[in-house]
Amino acid sequence: MTLSLSDYRDVAGMSAIRELRLLGDKIAGAKVVHVNSTREGGGVAEILRWMIPLMRDLGLDTTWEVIEGTERFYEITKTIHNGLQGQQVYLSAKDWAMYCEVNRENADRLRSKIEDADIVLIHDPQPAPLLQFMEKRKGKWIWRAHIDVSHPYRPIWKGLRQYIQGYDASIFSMMEYAQPLPHPEFLVAPSIDPLSDKNRILTQQELSSVFAEYNLDPDLPLLVQISRFDRFKDPVGVIQAYRLVRKVTPVQLVLAGGGANDDPEGKAVLAEVMEEAGGDPDIHVLLLPSDAHVRINALQRLATIVIQKSIKEGFGLTVTEAMWKGKPVIGGDVGGIRLQVFNHHTGFLVSTPEGAAHRIRYLLHHRDRIDQMGDAGREFVRDNFLLTRHLREYLTLMLVVTKGATQRLLTV
Amino acid sequence: MKPFAIKDCALLVRMSGLPPAYNLRDLRERIAVCADDVLYHHFCETPLRPTFDNPDYRNDFAVWTRKCLGDRMLAERLGIVDPYAFESTAQLRAATLDLIEERLAELTPWVPTVRPGREFFFLEATTVVFDTGEQIPHPLAMPHAIRKMTDGSVFFHFLESRRRHPVGVDDFSAWLRETGDEFHPYIEAIGAIDFYFLTLKQLRAEIHRVLIEIEVMR
Known part of the structure; x- marks a missing residue:
C-alpha cells in the first residue's frame, strides 16, 4: 500500500507535515532521480519504497531507476562492499574494468532518464561510476553512502574513490562513517517508518497470537533481543546476562532474528546460542524469516525490556524501533547505539554481560523507570528518527546543493 | 503595527573538513583554527541536530569531554559556558581555549586521550530558512x-x-x-x-x- 504524507500526521505531528510541505514547495517540480542496484531486499530499497511516493506527494518529479548487471558484476560489487567495511579483499584490474563497463552500459540505457535531472542520488557503490559517463549532465549528482566506510581496506577505497570524488556532494549516515572527499559531505541519519509492519501499532489479537505462538509465560517479565545470529550482536553474552538475572529474579528471554540460512557463520553462531541456552524452557531462540516484520514488531511490543548488546554496530535501527515502541533499551556501548541510548534517560549502555544483568535487575526493581525511559525514548525517536525528519533533511540538502549554498544561512 | 512574520528553519549538517581530535591537545588545536561556523555549530546548533538533548551539558565539547575523555572537571567548566553571553565568536573561542589550556596545564604532562572510535568530529551546518x-x-x-x-x-x-x-x-x-x-x-x-x-x-x-x-x- 502506498502511503501519502498526510497518513503520517498522527504519528509525526501536524507541524512536521506542515514543515515538509513548506520545504517541498520551495523545490516543487524539480526532477529527482534515485539510482540503486535493486528494487527488492535490503535497506536501500526499503528506504526508497517510502521515499519516492512521499517526494512525489511533495510535488517533486521523482523516479527510481535500478542498474542491471551480470552475476560477476554483483560479485565484484559485493567484494567492494566488504572491502569498504574493512575486509582485506582483492579485485584485479580486469574486475575494476568490468565494474566500470557494466556501469557504462547502464549509463547508455538510463541516459535519457537521468542526464537532464536536476538532482541525481546514487545509492551505494554499485552505480557510482555512472557519473563519469554523463558528460552532458545538467543537475547535481550526490553519492549516498549507506554503509560504514570509516575503516576501509585501502586498495578498495582507493579504487572506488576515483568514481566518487567527481560528485557534487556525498551523504553519510553518521560522522564516524565518512572518509575525506573533495566535496561537501553531509550527514543524514537513518530513520524508521512508523506505519510499516515492523513499527505500526498492532491489535491485541496480533499481540496475543505471537505470545501464544511462542509459548511465552504471561507471568514472567520478558527480555527481548532482535538481531541476526552474528557474533557482533553477542547473543551468547545476552544469555549470560539472563542467567545472572535469573539467579535472583524470574525472567524469560527471547532471542529472535534471521541470518542463519545460507550463512555458515550464522549457523555456527546459532549452534553456539542453542548450546548456551541448554534447553532452558524460558529461553526462546527464534529463527525468523526476513519478512517476519509483524512478529518482530509484536515481540518488541511484548517485551518488558529490549536488549541490543552488540559489540560492533552500525546505526542500530532495532534500537530505534524498540524505543519507538516505548521500551527502555540496554545496549552495547558501540556505534549508533551510543547516539540513541542515554544512561538513565532512554536506557543503559553496557559493555559486559555483568553490566547488562545489573541494568536489567535495576529496571525490574524500578518498574516506574521502565515506563519513564520508554516514554522518553519514544519522544526522542518521534523528534529525531522518523522518516519525516529523514525527508526534511533530503529536501534541505536538495535546496542547499541546487543553490550552491556554502554560507551558514540560506533563505529560500 | 507591522505583523510578526513567522519563519521556520531546517538544519543540514556536514563534515567541516578538519581532522578529528583524539585527545585534549588535538581539541585545543582544532578549536584554535576552526571556522566560526564550526564553533557556533558545536555550541549553539545542537538543539536542531538529531541528537539527544543532554540535560547535563549543552554543548558538544562538554559532552565529549565527559563521555569520551572522562574528564568530569573540564566537562563541568565547559558545560557552563554560555555562548550567547559573549559579544563575538572570537571571545567565545578565547574563553573556550582558556579553559582547555588551563586544564592541560593542570594535568601536565598527561594529555587525556580517547579510545579509538571516540574521537571528536568537527561539524558545521547550513540553516535553511523559509517563510x-x-x-x-x-x-x-x-x-x-x-x-x-x-x-x-x-x-x-x-x-x-x-x-x-x-x-x-x-x-x-x-x-x-x-x-x-x-x-x-x-x-x-x-x-x-x-x-x-x-x-x-x-x-x-x-x-x-x-x-x-x-x-x-x-
Missing part, C-alpha cells in the same frame, strides 16, 4: 502563536536571531520594541528567561508561560 506564511498580528496574540510554533521557528526567532542584527536580541523582543512602551513587560519577561539550558520544547513552553503570566497580571 511559514503565518503572522502574529499583535503582541497579545503571541502566546497562542508561540505555543503552536515548531522547534525550528523557536530556534530561528529566539536563538539564531542573536547572531543577526541587532546582535544579541531575539526576534520577538526586537519586534516588541517597535511597538513602543506598552509591551515593555513582555520584553523584560522574555529577556529574563535563562534559555541556554532549556531544550527547544522547554523554551517554547517557558516563553508561553511568562507571556501568559503577564496577561493574567494585566
